């Protein structure tokens with residue numbers, strides 16, 4: 454494990470304050486932040502996240518990003534650590550490093566130029582996923598700088614728990630992001646993640662304003678977030694921001710501290726799709742449980758299927774520069 458200099462911090466009343474996430478930890482010398490992967494050493498802040506637990510090829514559809522360069526392969530990395538502590542996390546053996554004693558460090562340093570070159574060789578992009586990528590903002594910036602001359606974009610799958618300062622910085626380096634919006638209920642969100650929900654929507658709006666392509670996922674956790682009481686407020690909030698935001702409803706499978714629980718019933722996912730459409734959202738997706746229909750993009754004008762998908766992969770994209778070949782309606786995205 455290697456600690457390297459971190460960005461986004463300031464001196465405040467004799468402490469070094471981290472400005473990356475809304476916890477804004479004010480650290481004494483030698484202290485580590487709540488995330489467990491950023492620490493103070495003397496007058497500077499350091500991070501352990503210039504490293505990755507995985508390095509493998511994947512698809513953008515798997516992040517999921519459906520309206521961003523469909524079918525593009527992505528080289529996926531995951532720097533250990535997270536600002537949330539969700540009890541259903543399927544990646545807890547990476548994400549909860551520094552927060553749970555049972556999780557061991559298992560990551561290798563990353564050479565950004567090497568990663569960018571590998572991605573460029575397949576005309577792909579680089580994704581940071583599985584853990585919280587904003588904690589690896591320094592690695593993200595380095596990957597983006599190495600990738601830019603080669604046409605390699607960096608994308609994130611994020612919990613959206615960022616400060617405005619971090620949103621500003623991320624927007625300079627991240628081309629697209631899928632943000633998890635788990636619930637807007639203050640108490641439920643705190644219980645589920647250990648953090649408040651407000652910054653998540655602010656991040657979503659802030660990244661969009663700065664030109665980053667944003668899609669949203671909501672995990673439907675039975676008994677917690679799978680019902681209309683959770684889904685309707687999220688759908689309305691997204692539709693108020695922009696009805697074209699793609700919304701992915703994710704089937705929860707039992708993991709981590711919820712291994713005794715059942716997966717999300719298919720009926721709840723189908724009800725979620727109806728809720729999204731009733732709220733005015735144009736594109737509501739369910740990856741597998743509703744078959745090919747659940748993951749197809751339909752033209753908002755004439756309902757023609759303009760992008761068909763296989764499981765976690767592109768099937769056929771008949772959009773012509775983003776327009777429906779039948780009626781000419783634009784489907785929003787980066788095609």
Ligand code: SF4
Pocket residue numbers: 471472473474475476477478485486487488489490491492536588
């Ligand atoms: S990123 Fe880590 S150290 Fe920084 S404010 Fe958040 S929890 Fe604290």
